[in-house]
Amino acid sequence: MLTYVFKTGFKNLGNKKLFSFASIGTIACSVLVFCIFFVIAANIGGLIHKVETTVGIQVFFDSNLSEDEIQNLANEYFITNDVKSIKFKSSNEAWERFKVEYFDNKEELAAAFEDDNPLSNSSSYEILLNDITKQYDYVKYLYSIDGVRQVNYSNVLIDTLSSLNLGISTFSIVLISLLLIIAMILISNTITLASQFRKKENEIMKLIGATNFMIRVPFVIEGFFIGLFGSIIPVGLICVLYNYLMSLLLKNASFLKNIFTPISLIEIILPMSLIGIVGSCFVCMLVSFLTIRKHLKV
Amino acid sequence: MIKFNKVSLKYDKDSYAIRDLTLKIDEGEFVFIVGKTGAGKSTLFKLLTRELVPTSGSIKVFKDNIEYISDRLIPYYRRNLGVIFQDFKLLEDRNVFENVAFAQEVIGVNSFKIRKRVIKILNMVGLRNKASKMPYELSGGEKQKVAIARAIINKPRILLADEPTGNLDEISTNEIIGLLDSINQNGTTVVVITHDVHLVGRMNKRVIRLDEGNIIYDDFGLDEQIKKYMMSE
Numbered sequence: 001m002l003t004y005v006f007k008t009g010f011k012n013l014g015n016k017k018l019f020s021f022a023s024i025g026t027i028a029c030s031v032l033v034f035c036i037f038f039v040i041a042a043n044i045g046g047l048i049h050k051v052e053t054t055v056g057i058q059v060f061f062d063s064n065l066s067e068d069e070i071q072n073l074a075n076e077y078f079i080t081n082d083v084k085s086i087k088f089k090s091s092n093e094a095w096e097r098f099k100v101e102y103f104d105n106k107e108e109l110a111a112a113f114e115d116d117n118p119l120s121n122s123s124s125y126e127i128l129l130n131d132i133t134k135q136y137d138y139v140k141y142l143y144s145i146d147g148v149r150q151v152n153y154s155n156v157l158i159d160t161l162s163s164l165n166l167g168i169s170t171f172s173i174v175l176i177s178l179l180l181i182i183a184m185i186l187i188s189n190t191i192t193l194a195s196q197f198r199k200k201e202n203e204i205m206k207l208i209g210a211t212n213f214m215i216r217v218p219f220v221i222e223g224f225f226i227g228l229f230g231s232i233i234p235v236g237l238i239c240v241l242y243n244y245l246m247s248l249l250l251k252n253a254s255f256l257k258n259i260f261t262p263i264s265l266i267e268i269i270l271p272m273s274l275i276g277i278v279g280s281c282f283v284c285m286l287v288s289f290l291t292i293r294k295h296l297k298v
Numbered sequence: 299m300i301k302f303n304k305v306s307l308k309y310d311k312d313s314y315a316i317r318d319l320t321l322k323i324d325e326g327e328f329v330f331i332v333g334k335t336g337a338g339k340s341t342l343f344k345l346l347t348r349e350l351v352p353t354s355g356s357i358k359v360f361k362d363n364i365e366y367i368s369d370r371l372i373p374y375y376r377r378n379l380g381v382i383f384q385d386f387k388l389l390e391d392r393n394v395f396e397n398v399a400f401a402q403e404v405i406g407v408n409s410f411k412i413r414k415r416v417i418k419i420l421n422m423v424g425l426r427n428k429a430s431k432m433p434y435e436l437s438g439g440e441k442q443k444v445a446i447a448r449a450i451i452n453k454p455r456i457l458l459a460d461e462p463t464g465n466l467d468e469i470s471t472n473e474i475i476g477l478l479d480s481i482n483q484n485g486t487t488v489v490v491i492t493h494d495v496h497l498v499g500r501m502n503k504r505v506i507r508l509d510e511g512n513i514i515y516d517d518f519g520l521d522e523q524i525k526k527y528m529m530s531e
Contacts, residue, residue: 209373
């Protein structure tokens, strides 16, 4: 029985080569667009994650607070559900780090300060959040705490990445939806044509006792093949070209090298293939089923 | 086997395709249904295949009232019927073997059994050596034999034939009727709808003549009146 439905479904594709080709081509375009945006979104997501885990909020305190008071204040107020980690940096540590970064280990320049610590009021806390998008609210909260003098945080990078990601997602959803609608219309036409093509066969099938399942399923299988062929091609293409394209990107945009490491293909391939292939097959089968149910009263 | 009890089928408010028809066909019978165009022959055929449901009355086939069979169970009922048409209804893109095998494929028989059974049936209808021929390579008589092979491969209890010799010459007609007769001899009930007076006259089988949706003659062979009527058709 399965042999028959698969054989017939596959044969249907070949009976109307032009329509089948158009349907597969449109699905392939939709899935290709999906894969491209998936890759972009995954890499931007990776970048945001990297920023989330490395770029923190720095909190400075009123000069009249001692380090013990600062630590008490932090323990009492800073740790909320949104906080991933907090790390105290004393004024001495801040000064040592400053010396390394700005005097480039030239001790004679630092020696001019002798035992004075010009950053004596610079004890701070570095706070990493679980979700960087909650940064604004948390900063607002920090300012409401007595004793907090200043809060430094980077909003430009996060804002840019977040809005870029949102923009790309919105654009890709709109484009994929449009392509999907075109693909659905084409698949529906292909299946309608197939049902006309096999009208006589279906009539005979009905009269010799074929069940609705046997009559309808070959059309759904045809939809499955359209979805499968239409998705395997672009998914395969992305898999083959991904590493090459990423190295080309880093080569031509060298400023990205320090801030961007592409996500590995292995991490992307599974979710992308799964959504691309399974999603495409599912949509095509569903459209085929609905079309054939409408056109083939059995 | 087949029992029509006061069956009527209305096409619209005032016109009947079948009117108060009562009929009984026993198991193993060979019956000709005759009548002019619009007499109700095709409607009777479609009522038996459950393509149509009567407006009133009941039709019992085997042991069930078929008007009550649910849509889901109709395919299983139809597997007990074999159907043959004047225009053969063969699949032009499949060869003889595949056309016959098709009837078993669509009800889910496995391919090994199908092969064995198709060869046996093709032998029976005398087309074993034409198994790989396409329908366009066959004569009308051969096409109808393929259709018969397809109709009987699932071992139906009733064989329904709608003008099976309508497109055939006399030699082919004789072959087809001989084939139907031998199928009947093996126990299958055969119901043939036809206009062919020579054919009906030759066979000395039960003849049912329909007119305006009801039976006006039911007997063995043809009387002079019906012969005259059929000749004038």
